[in-house]
Amino acid sequence: MDPKRRFLLKGMLASGAGGALLGSAGLAQAALGANRTGRVPTLLLSGSTEIENSFGAGVRAALPPGADFRPLRAGHVDAFAEACRSLSGNRPLRLIGMLDDASGELLIARARHAGARVSWLGLHAVDNRQTRHQIVNAPGTRTAVLALGEQLGTSAAGFALKSEQPFSEGRDLSLAGRRAGATTSDWATHLGHALAEPGRPVDSAALAARSARLEGRFVSFVIEV
Amino acid sequence: MSQQTNKVLPQGVAESDFRAALEQFRALLGAENVLVESEQLVSYTKIMMPGDVARNTPSAAVTATSVEQVQGVVRICNRYRIPVWTVSTGNNFGYGSAAPGQRGQIVLDLKKMNRILHIDAELGTALVEPGVTYQQLYDYLQEHDIPLMLSFPAPSAIASPLGNTMDRGVGYTPYGEHFLMQCGMELVLANGEIYRTGMGGVEGDNAWQVFKWGYGPTLDGMFTQANYGICTKLGFWLMPKPPVSMPIEIKFEEDTDISDIVEFIRPLRLAQVIPNAVVIAGVIWEAATCNTTRAQYTTEPGATPDSILKQIQKDKNLGAWNVYACLYGTREQVEVNLNIVRGALQQLGKGKLVTEEEAGGTQPFDYRAKLMTGVPNLQEFGLYNWRGGGGSMWFAPVSQARGSECDKQYGLAKQILNKHGLDYVGEFIVGWRDMHHVIDVLYDRTDDDERARAEACFNELLDEFEKRGYAVYRVNTQFQERVAQSYGTTKRRVEHALKRALDPNNILAPGKSGIDLNNGFEL
Numbered sequence: 001m002d003p004k005r006r007f008l009l010k011g012m013l014a015s016g017a018g019g020a021l022l023g024s025a026g027l028a029q030a031a032l033g034a035n036r037t038g039r040v041p042t043l044l045l046s047g048s049t050e051i052e053n054s055f056g057a058g059v060r061a062a063l064p065p066g067a068d069f070r071p072l073r074a075g076h077v078d079a080f081a082e083a084c085r086s087l088s089g090n091r092p093l094r095l096i097g098m099l100d101d102a103s104g105e106l107l108i109a110r111a112r113h114a115g116a117r118v119s120w121l122g123l124h125a126v127d128n129r130q131t132r133h134q135i136v137n138a139p140g141t142r143t144a145v146l147a148l149g150e151q152l153g154t155s156a157a158g159f160a161l162k163s164e165q166p167f168s169e170g171r172d173l174s175l176a177g178r179r180a181g182a183t184t185s186d187w188a189t190h191l192g193h194a195l196a197e198p199g200r201p202v203d204s205a206a207l208a209a210r211s212a213r214l215e216g217r218f219v220s221f222v223i224e225v
Numbered sequence: 226m227s228q229q230t231n232k233v234l235p236q237g238v239a240e241s242d243f244r245a246a247l248e249q250f251r252a253l254l255g256a257e258n259v260l261v262e263s264e265q266l267v268s269y270t271k272i273m274m275p276g277d278v279a280r281n282t283p284s285a286a287v288t289a290t291s292v293e294q295v296q297g298v299v300r301i302c303n304r305y306r307i308p309v310w311t312v313s314t315g316n317n318f319g320y321g322s323a324a325p326g327q328r329g330q331i332v333l334d335l336k337k338m339n340r341i342l343h344i345d346a347e348l349g350t351a352l353v354e355p356g357v358t359y360q361q362l363y364d365y366l367q368e369h370d371i372p373l374m375l376s377f378p379a380p381s382a383i384a385s386p387l388g389n390t391m392d393r394g395v396g397y398t399p400y401g402e403h404f405l406m407q408c409g410m411e412l413v414l415a416n417g418e419i420y421r422t423g424m425g426g427v428e429g430d431n432a433w434q435v436f437k438w439g440y441g442p443t444l445d446g447m448f449t450q451a452n453y454g455i456c457t458k459l460g461f462w463l464m465p466k467p468p469v470s471m472p473i474e475i476k477f478e479e480d481t482d483i484s485d486i487v488e489f490i491r492p493l494r495l496a497q498v499i500p501n502a503v504v505i506a507g508v509i510w511e512a513a514t515c516n517t518t519r520a521q522y523t524t525e526p527g528a529t530p531d532s533i534l535k536q537i538q539k540d541k542n543l544g545a546w547n548v549y550a551c552l553y554g555t556r557e558q559v560e561v562n563l564n565i566v567r568g569a570l571q572q573l574g575k576g577k578l579v580t581e582e583e584a585g586g587t588q589p590f591d592y593r594a595k596l597m598t599g600v601p602n603l604q605e606f607g608l609y610n611w612r613g614g615g616g617s618m619w620f621a622p623v624s625q626a627r628g629s630e631c632d633k634q635y636g637l638a639k640q641i642l643n644k645h646g647l648d649y650v651g652e653f654i655v656g657w658r659d660m661h662h663v664i665d666v667l668y669d670r671t672d673d674d675e676r677a678r679a680e681a682c683f684n685e686l687l688d689e690f691e692k693r694g695y696a697v698y699r700v701n702t703q704f705q706e707r708v709a710q711s712y713g714t715t716k717r718r719v720e721h722a723l724k725r726a727l728d729p730n731n732i733l734a735p736g737k738s739g740i741d742l743n744n745g746f747e748l
Contacts, residue, residue: 100609100610100613101609101610101613101614101615102606102607102608102609102610103606104615105271105273105318105606105609105615106383106603106606108268108271109268109271109315109316109318109322109323109383110383111268112268112269112271112315112323113314113315113336113383115257115260115265115288116268117262117264117265117267118264118267118268119263119264119267121267121268121271123614123615123670123671124671125613125614125669125671125672127520127524128524132669132671132672133671134615134670134671136267136270136271136278137267138262138263138264138267139263140264160671160673162671162673164277164278164279166233166270166277166278166279166282167231167232167233167263167266167282168231168232168263169232172277216520216613217520217610217612217613217614217615217669217671219615224264
């Protein structure tokens with residue numbers, strides 16, 4: 001059996017969510033339905049240069065040539081403020097990003113205050129032993145959860161992925177892997193890619209070449225205005 | 226028109242009734258103010274408590290822009306028995322944020338009711354709506370060159386004076402006990418009527434914001450941390466800005482110094498030599514707020530060893546305890562009081578006093594100075610990066626302002642936290658005669674094991690403190706029923722009798738502070 005397929009099936013069994021989960025064969029099809037963003041301009045907010053070089057690289061790789069895309073410079077003192085201002089503006093846009101916990105907490109509060117739509121909210125903890133990911137997401141970004149799970153299953157040394165579905169009747173998704181010896185370096189790049197364009201095929205080799213190692217605690221988000 | 230795409234319903238409400246209620250909310254508020262799609266509600270589920278997000282997931286959120294709309298919302302909720310959880314700005318981080326206390330409750334978000342209704346520069350009073358933030362108020366005072374000073378909690382810029390006061394929060398200035406400075410509330414009751422406390426019920430009165438008591442029973446306190454009404458206006462007092470404010474820090478080297486520190490501070494505080502709500506902050510608190518993370522020192526799981534804490538203390542030039550106080554008045558007054566403080570410190574024989582000039586604009590002194598002089602900032606959010614992972618619960622027991630009590634509480638809290646693999650991240654805020662001992666139980670929500678340990682730790686903190694006669698003054702929504710038990714059955718029966726009289730359909734924030742007619746308490 002294909003290792004990816006075996007991994008997903010194991011996850012389905014572990015979570016008890018067999019009926020609710022898609023196999024890898026269904027990913028592309030699901031992605032077509034999930035890519036609702038059309039050509040809304042994308043704003044990328046990275047909390048550090050490391051995030052920009054991993055998560056941000058994935059976002060850049062996913063977007064088609066000519067896409068209306070603007071990165072806010074990592075670490076720039078006004079970047080966070082500009083992102084917050086954009087939430088309250090009249091211009092439709094999609095804010096994708098990854099920040100530290102403190103900034104992430106503030107940004108989500110600002111998004112709520114602005115009445116913005118949050119389709120993805122992730123907590124990530126990564127060290128040299130394992131990666132842990134806890135996601136609250138709207139149904140539209142379920143494909144990205146599966147893409148992250150698939151990537152972790154094939155390349156992460158040890159991981160735990162939990163996706164809470166508080167608004168749906170479907171059960172939460174919980175996946176875990178304990179495989180030793182593999183790299184954890186490109187999870188953020190793949191996640192950036194999956195959140196930016198869920199339907200775009202992943203060129204894993206190209207993404208790996210672009211990615212930088214990212215360790216620590218982070219908050220990821222997709223917010224639409 | 227957006228349709229409900231989530232599958233959450235208020236408890237005990239049929240889907241058809243909920244749909245009918247949503248239609249009426251739309252007619253009252255406009256469709257754009259009735260949020261029912263998952264994407265619109267995800268931000269209302271951002272919690273820092275250890276329970277699953279599903280426990281605090283709303284079925285909808287509605288935003289009102291006027292008192293009349295709040296009355297209308299309450300009437301619709303009464304009609305369909307829909308429980309409604311109200312937030313002002315919803316930035317009560319670590320206490321529940323903007324998420325409802327129970328799954329399925331709708332959130333009434335008052336962020337759009339954000340008018341500063343009146344500032345009296347001569348009398349030093351304010352009257353505001355729920356959505357006003359401290360930053361907004363600060364900007365208003367600056368723009369209009371009004372020489373008044375604010376008192377606020379640490380997330381000052383985005384927090385609501387009304388929300389913080391109604392939850393009996395504290396600040397760091399002489400006006401730091403915020404409920405003491407409250408003067409006049411307007412509340413929408415569960416039946417839709419408007420009730421004003423104090424002088425507010427008198428036609429044509431202009432003393433609402435200057436005289437608290439009015440006539441007959443004074444009921445303001447019973448509406449705080451409660452669910453008997455929705456506060457739509459709040460009056461409070463502002464401190465005249467003094468000609469001179471002199472923030473100071475006193476660093477103490479050993480964590481065993483806490484008892485001596487409190488004995489040193491109390492007489493100065495009671496005599497108003499130091500008039501503000503003094504803070505005595507532990508080393509991790511101060512390190513985290515100047516951008517230190519645990520991972521910079523260790524990635525080993527569990528409590529951070531004392532040897533590392535000592536290293537951080539040295540590296541960051543911190544005390545094991547860091548006392549922040551501020552002197553206010555004319556230059557002469559401040560000079561006199563500073564000399565008294567120096568004299569007392571000399572008598573104590575330990576502690577190093579640092580002035581603002583000596584601190585040289587460095588953190589954490591700078592943000593502490595701002596908190597004590599009424600300048601909003603968000604520096605304290607650095608706490609969330611200490612361990613990371615999005616978990617935070619405030620454990621906030623009160624005690625007498627005695628060294629022996631604080632020593633006992635500190636030792637007990639640290640021992641329990643460390644046992645569960647967590648750190649003591651705490652500060653004492655010196656009230657008039659009390660101490661608010663505020664501990665941020667920080668943990669990683671992505672780690673199921675750590676989440677479980679944090680929950681067990683919080684329960685043990687509550688249990689062990691209660692055995693010694695201590696209880697918390699405020700708690701997050703996950704533990705509100707448990708904390709209500711600490712205060713005794715008679716209190717609960719009285720509270721439920723009031724609830725039954727004022728809100729017989731149990732629609733206003735059932736569960737708040739453990740008050741919920743489904744609990745079955747009878748007087």
